[in-house]
Amino acid sequence: MWSLLGGGREPQDATLEHTVRRELAEEAGLHIADLTPFGTEYASDDTGASVPIAIYAGRWNGDPRDLRLTEGVMLAWFAPDDLHRLRIADTTCELVRRHAASRPANASSTASQSGPSSHEERRPASPHGTVLNVIGVHLHLERPDGTVLLGLRHPDSAFAPSTWHVLAGHCEQESAVTCLIREAREEAGLLIQPQDVELVHVVHHVDHAGDQLRMGLFFRARTWTGEPELREPDKCTQWKFWDPTALPDNLVSYTRQAITKIRNGDLYSESGWPA
Known part of the structure; x- marks a missing residue:
């Protein structure tokens, strides 16, 4: 801070x-x-x-x-x-x-x-108009059958209540991969090794005009240990693997976009910016 x-x-x-x-x-x-x-x-x-x-x-x-x-x-x-x-x-x-x-x-x-x-x-600290962007890490966990892991956020969640979203978190004083591994362990009890992680998509997004700008990094885990558990029930009430061609209607919009882009092999996209 x-x-x-x-x-x-x-x-x-x-x-x-x-x-x-x-x-x-x-x-x-x-x-x-x-x-x-x-x-x-x-x-x-x-x-x-x-x-x-x-x-x-x-x-x-x-x-x-x-x-x-x-x-x-x-x-x-x-x-x-x-x-x-x-x-x-x-x-x-x-x-x-x-x-x-x-x-x-x-x-x-x-x-x-x-x-x-x-x-x-x-004062030359930063160019005119420069603002900080929050860095968020997201886990694209895909089973051999192609289904992907989503979590149903708690109804009282400040962000996207009662909405499906991938396992995600904000970078603290740590690298993005370290953050991903920590969040997977803390939120779902999944053990992931750094060498098994690869970046598959980046989405630069903003929820509404004037909101905090965000850079979302989506990482795929090639392999992992454990099955998803509800380690933080105040944040996530259910884990479920979904067919990427039949995703739930109440899914975070930029997450839906990222999953589609990952399937298409696209590395970058933008969401929420004015046309």
Whole structure:
């Protein structure tokens, strides 16, 4: 998940400002001239106790790709209006937006006129219009008779309730194949080896205009161990092998498309994009 830089106070920190300066230096080699207290947030620790978190605000105009990052995987600039596209805590979104709202109305226009040192002109983290795409992995499990495995999603599922779908999941801090193997084990008790996996289709899809963009990777398992079990009944209520020429009517649309494309040997397709 995306989050702010920071960390806990240590004995050598005389003040909270010393803490945040030390954390910025240790995590990213950052040294900010002016830091000002912005507010205090509260989180719960493992015991349920409330923990105060001091928030400081500062200004920096550099390229995050040039920083020496020692924790996490990357740093990047994001506009407050783009936060809804990220996997990020709601409290962090609210904090950033509250800070943005507290700035003078002409702050951005003033910055754009301030010459080559302005933040807008010097932030080269990503091309204009670039957004993050969620990576989803899907298991195309096909028996020798040609039937394919589908699962009936729980009626209370946030995505496609009471609808058939292949075994699938989102990549976490892992490779796509590792994710596929983990999801197969966790959701259905199936054991798959990395060398038995092959990519058979990619679908770039969006459910509705303005929704999160998604890249779906469909992998075939040439062989596997075990029979599908209901390991997560709160997500999937039934596993069944279906004839690909007689798929259920209530099937996720891009999944139906992908199964057809796989049978035709097509590697790529798109779904949900405006014509």
